[in-house]
Amino acid sequence: MTVTDKLARNQNLMLNCLRDAGRAMTAYDLLEALRDQGLRAPVQVYRALETLRQRELVHRIESLNAFVACRHLDHTETAAFAICDDCREIWKFSLPAEAGLTAVADRKRFKTRHTIVELHGRCAHCADRADG
Template structure:
C-alpha cells in the first residue's frame, strides 16, 4: 500500500507568510515549489494539521487561510478584513474572551467554533 504524501509544515507556513495575503488551498498548490505538485487532499490535510496546532487560521468569509501572526491564542482572536484589498489583520482581544464567558453563562450555550471576522476598509484603502 502506498504511503500518503505529507507536506513539510514549515515550507507551507513559509509560502503563506511570503504571500502576505489569505490563500485558498489551490492558491497554495500554485505557489508550492515541489514537483510533482501535491494533490489537493494533501494540502487540505496539512492545513487541517496546522490549524489544529494554531499555526494557520481559516478566514471563513474569504474561504482562505493565513499563517498565524504569533499570538499564543489564550484569548479570542478577531480578524479585520478589508473588503477592497483583502488585507487581513489578526487581533488578540482579551475583552472578547470575557464577553464570551458572560454570554455562555447567560445563554447556557457552548460554542464549538469561534471565528470573529470584521469586514470593512483598511486605512490605506480608506485614504485612497
Template sequence: MTKPKLTRNQQLVLDRLAASSAALSAYALLDQLRGAGLRAPVQVYRALEALGQKGLVHRIESLNAYVACCAHDHQAAAGFAICDDCGEVTEFAFPASEQGLKSVVGEAGFETRHMTVELHGRCAACAGH
C-alpha cells in the same frame, strides 16, 4: 516553546502563507506550490489540517481561506480584520470582548469552546488614512 516538527509539505504551505498578507485558499496554495512538487489538493488539505492542529494556521471562514498564525499562544480569542478591497488580513486578540460575548451566550446555557471573530471593512491604506 519548542518549534513543532513539520513535514516538507507542511513547511512549504506554512512558508507560503507566512509570506502572504492576504488569506489564501487551498487551491491558490496548490497553484503557487506546484513548482515545489505539490500536485494534488489532498496534499494541501492534509498540510493545512496538520498546521491547524498545531495552531500554526487559522481558517478564515468567510473567505474559505487560510492565514499563518502570528501568535502561537492565544490567551484570548483570535480576531481578524479583513480588507474587502486588497484582501489584507490582520490578526489580533480581544480578551475584553471575548468575555462579554461568552457572558451573553452563557446566559442562554451555551458553552463556548472556541471563538474567532472576522471583521470585514477597509484597511488604512485602502481607506486612504
C-alpha cells in the same frame, strides 16, 4: 526543538508559502503555488492545512475560505481579524471581549465550540484613496 521542526515536508512548504505570501491564500492558491514542489492533489493541501491549524500555526479566515500564517505563538485570547475588502489585507488582533460573549452563551446554557470574529470593511489606506 521548535514546533516547526516537527512538521512534515508538505506542512513546512505550506507554512513557508503562507508566511512569504503575507496574505490569505485558499487551498487552491497553495496548490498552484507549490505545484513545482511536488504537490499535485488538493487532499495533500487540506491534510497539511488541518495539521497546521490544529497546531495553531495558521488561522482559517472563514469568510474568505482561506488561510493566513500565525505570526504570534501566544494564543491566550481569541483571535479576531479585520479584513479590508479592497486590498484584502488582514490584521489579527486579540479579542478580550470574548469573556462577554462567553458569559452570554453561559447564561443561555449554550456550549460554545469555538469563536470566530471577522470584521470586513476598508482599511485606512484604502479609505483615504477612495476619499481622495
